[in-house]
Amino acid sequence: MPPALLCFPATLEQAQVGAISATELAATFYAEIKGIRPASDHPFMEQIELALGEACTNCARHRSGSEVGEIRVDMRLQGDSLLINIADRNDPFNPDSVPLPEFAVAENGYGLFLIRNCVDELSYQRLDDWNILTLIKQIPTND
Amino acid sequence: MTIETNFYNQIAVIKLAGRFDASVTDNFKATVEQLLKTDRYQFVVDLRQVNYIDSSGLGSMVAAVRKVREQDGDIILAEPSDKLRSLFALTRMARLFEIYDDQDVALNACSKSSLTS
Numbered sequence: 001m002p003p004a005l006l007c008f009p010a011t012l013e014q015a016q017v018g019a020i021s022a023t024e025l026a027a028t029f030y031a032e033i034k035g036i037r038p039a040s041d042h043p044f045m046e047q048i049e050l051a052l053g054e055a056c057t058n059c060a061r062h063r064s065g066s067e068v069g070e071i072r073v074d075m076r077l078q079g080d081s082l083l084i085n086i087a088d089r090n091d092p093f094n095p096d097s098v099p100l101p102e103f104a105v106a107e108n109g110y111g112l113f114l115i116r117n118c119v120d121e122l123s124y125q126r127l128d129d130w131n132i133l134t135l136i137k138q139i140p141t142n143d
Numbered sequence: 144m145t146i147e148t149n150f151y152n153q154i155a156v157i158k159l160a161g162r163f164d165a166s167v168t169d170n171f172k173a174t175v176e177q178l179l180k181t182d183r184y185q186f187v188v189d190l191r192q193v194n195y196i197d198s199s200g201l202g203s204m205v206a207a208v209r210k211v212r213e214q215d216g217d218i219i220l221a222e223p224s225d226k227l228r229s230l231f232a233l234t235r236m237a238r239l240f241e242i243y244d245d246q247d248v249a250l251n252a253c254s255k256s257s258l259t260s
Contacts, residue, residue, distance in 0.1 A: 110198035
């Protein structure tokens with residue numbers, strides 16, 4: 001299956017719609033490996049849904065300027081893993097410098113913590129004015 | 144997400160259904176603030192039909208309970224799914240809220256809480 005790309009406006013509402021669509025796309029890649037689509041309550045799906053939702057919400061929430069930009073999500077298989085890039089043209093950031101949230105006290109700041117908990121690898125690069133957050137999630141082989 | 148409010152004596156039961164995500168947190172916060180203005184201070188949030196919650200949803204519950212407790216009230220959570228419960232555990236929300244698997248038990252706990260506050 002070739003790599004797939006989704007593009008949508010960087011509003012909070014569209015970020016949710018985009019994340020839901022991207023989660024469905026992830027199920028298709030899962031089926032490519034496993035031969036069957038995962039149920040919506042499969043841990044793989046729940047974790048991908050949350051990771052994509054948080055990542056896309058961050059793109060919409062940290063918009064630079066008043067103009068609504070674009071969020072791009074592309075995904076592909078890499079061996080037995082799903083590789084997902086979530087890209088926006090907001091100001092650069094460094095995910096490694098984001099502190100852990102103050103649990104049960106803070107009203108925000110949980111997003112990146114939750115993403116890290118949902119995926120196997122997370123990395124960031126800045127390329128041609130784009131922030132690219134790369135998530136890698138292994139497709140489970142033993143279920 | 145849909146938000147429906149019912150009243151049991153002085154307790155407001157806020158029933159949420161659907162996705163509790165970043166696009167709807169303002170609605171939830173506004174609902175709680177509006178109820179506070181009408182002198183409702185004891186809340187049960189019915190999570191039975193919430194199939195997804197993200198960090199914004201969690202954060203809005205932290206914001207809401209802070210406001211409610213400033214006025215000596217409380218928010219109790221009822222019937223979250225296993226998925227929500229594991230997120231509450233991961234983010235330590237379980238320390239902040241009383242959580243019950245049965246809404247009637249949650250209502251009883253809320254009644255006792257209102258009598259002692």
